[in-house]
Amino acid sequence: MATLEIWDSRGRDYFTLGGDRVIVGAAADVDLVLDDGTVSQVHACLDRTGAIWMLADQGSRNGTLLNGRRIATPHRLRHGDDIVVGRTKLVFLDKATERKHHTTPLDSVPAITTREREVLVELCRPMLSGSAFTPPAPVRTIATRLGVGRGAIEAHLLNLYDKFGIIKHPDDEMERRVRLANEAVQRGVIGPPDLHGR
Numbered sequence: 599m600a601t602l603e604i605w606d607s608r609g610r611d612y613f614t615l616g617g618d619r620v621i622v623g624a625a626a627d628v629d630l631v632l633d634d635g636t637v638s639q640v641h642a643c644l645d646r647t648g649a650i651w652m653l654a655d656q657g658s659r660n661g662t663l664l665n666g667r668r669i670a671t672p673h674r675l676r677h678g679d680d681i682v683v684g685r686t687k688l689v690f691l692d693k694a695t696e697r698k699h700h701t702t703p704l705d706s707v708p709a710i711t712t713r714e715r716e717v718l719v720e721l722c723r724p725m726l727s728g729s730a731f732t733p734p735a736p737v738r739t740i741a742t743r744l745g746v747g748r749g750a751i752e753a754h755l756l757n758l759y760d761k762f763g764i765i766k767h768p769d770d771e772m773e774r775r776v777r778l779a780n781e782a783v784q785r786g787v788i789g790p791p792d793l794h795g796r
Contacts, residue, residue, distance in 0.1 A: 600651055600675075600692035606634060606685070615651065620644045622683060623656075636660050636684030644675070649694055651675040657791055660684055667707070670789030707785050708761035716744055717754045718782045719792050721775060725783070733772060734779040 600615040613630050621628040625639040632641075638658035645652045654672040655662035663682040664673050675681075676695045681688040710718070720740040724732045735743075741751045755778070759766075762781045764774055782788045 600646075600690065600695075602630070602681075603689040603691055604630075604632075605687040605689070606632065615644060615646070618646045621656075622688075623658075632683065632686050634684040634686045637686060638684075641683045642681070645672070651690070651692065651695070653679075653681060653690075655789070655791075658683070659791070661789065661791060668786040668789060670783060670786055707787055710758070710761060710787070714754050714758055714761075715787075717751060718758065718778075718788050720744060721755075722779045722782060722788050722792075725779070734775045 602613045602615065604611040604613060620630055621640060621643050622630045622632065622637075623639050623641040624632055624634065624637045628640060638656070638660070640656050641658040642653060642655050642662045645654070651674070652672045653662065653664060653669065653675050655669055660683075661668045663669070663680075664675075665680050666682075675690045675692070677690065677692050679690040681690060717740060720743050721734045723743075724735050737748050737751050737755070741748045744751070755775070758764075758778055759774060762778055764777050764781065766774065
């Protein structure tokens with residue numbers, strides 16, 4: 599049976615995952631209540647399908663980290679995975695989910711400035727429309743929303759293309775912005791809480 603090893607300011611404890619859904623948070627009525635002021639009332643949830651457990655953030659203020667990376671979409675859990683909610687560390691324990699092979703990880707997340715992060719948020723904001731084919735925001739829209747000139751946004755985008763390893767597309771600048779937006783979301787740099795302004 600799957601278990602969470604809980605590490606907080608008081609030491610170590612264990613919580614057995616029962617049923618098909620476990621809600622983690624600070625509210626008194628969730629399944630796993632954490633006494634941590636940096637944990638949202640409803641912070642994350644774990645859902646089971648068969649023998650597979652999935653972890654999803656629930657729009658928490660401080661986000662949920664899985665193995666050191668902030669998650670924006672549900673992720674499958676495997677034995678030994680580290681989960682961080684607020685200042686509390688949870689270790690997922692389930693020998694049945696041990697890795698049988700090694701998956702090549704995505705490239706590491708590049709260091710970005712506060713302004714570059716703001717540019718990425720505005721670039722990705724159209725994704726809130728819910729359409730899978732919504733293009734990222736154009737340069738002029740980002741410039742207007744951030745109250746700066748187009749040249750400044752173009753300079754930040756050039757830096758971000760370089761940091762994320764996105765080479766110049768010879769025919770279509772929009773294709774380059776699409777790839778940057780996808781990389782930012784896939785690597786967990788930008789997630790739903792950023793786009794909703796939480």
